[in-house]
Amino acid sequence: MSETGIELGAAELEILRALWDVGPATVRQVMNHLHERGRDLAYTTVQTMLTRLEQKGFAVSNKADLAYVYRARVSRERMSRSRLRVLAHQLYDGSAGPLVLQLVRSERLTPQELAELQTLIERLDGKDRNTGRQRR
Amino acid sequence: MSETGIELGAAELEILRALWDVGPATVRQVMNHLHERGRDLAYTTVQTMLTRLEQKGFAVSNKADLAYVYRARVSRERMSRSRLRVLAHQLYDGSAGPLVLQLVRSERLTPQELAELQTLIERLDGKDRNTGRQRR
DNA sequence: GGAATCCTACTACCACGGTAGGAGGCGTGT
């Protein structure tokens, strides 16, 4: 019903994340990975989640001789963008500015990140000027 | 169970947002506001949501002669930070950098926002240097 | 004073997400 397009619960996202972190993996591998991170889920729970992820189009599986191997079908970046966009709409009518400001202000970025951000901004700044968009 | 601390569904958030947008309001006022924005909810639905928001501590109400007036108890900024933090954890182990980069790269910021971001970064940069924390 | 209108309180219902158990198939070591 909602326009979000992407509908994943927190636990499902956790599983998808495991796929991002370890790459293509079987149910057992995903489960083991989660156990290592202190997340204790039953084998079948992980299985259910992976199945649902596949049904929803966020993962694909193919049979490798012993068991099915699951692979993420959406990138972490894509998910990230999507979630951020939803958030921007939910809180600020779609504007991303406030979110960025919030993040930079309240979450400590590493010097590298700051530098990267810096150059990124300069590039955008330049483009805006060159493009002449809204030249008064 | 989860560590998020903040547990609000999309619809609940919508209602809370109405409180942010219009300020303290009665059930009916919130409903009207939503209707104007094209969101068609029954009176009692809005009422239920407001009640739940209050139960969860996100709003308070007090009786003004005719009806209860609800008021948000958490700010949009606080919610924003919270959601962003959750997202950072879900996707990047808590690091905010990638989110910021994503936002700046894929969501168009206004010149003002860019400028503000710029000065913000400079300020942080300066602080980092003064603090002497790993000067590149 | 009865009708219309507004409000609150309570109850309900369904979908979905989180979690998992059981049944049954297949390979492998003894």
Added chain:
DNA sequence: ACACGCCTCCTACCGTGGTAGTAGGATTCC
């Protein structure tokens, strides 16, 4: 041949969130 381990498939159960109806008190309007 069988037990053990691993795999898949199906089913289930419960909590919560989204949405709303109904009952009944209060106010207002003729």
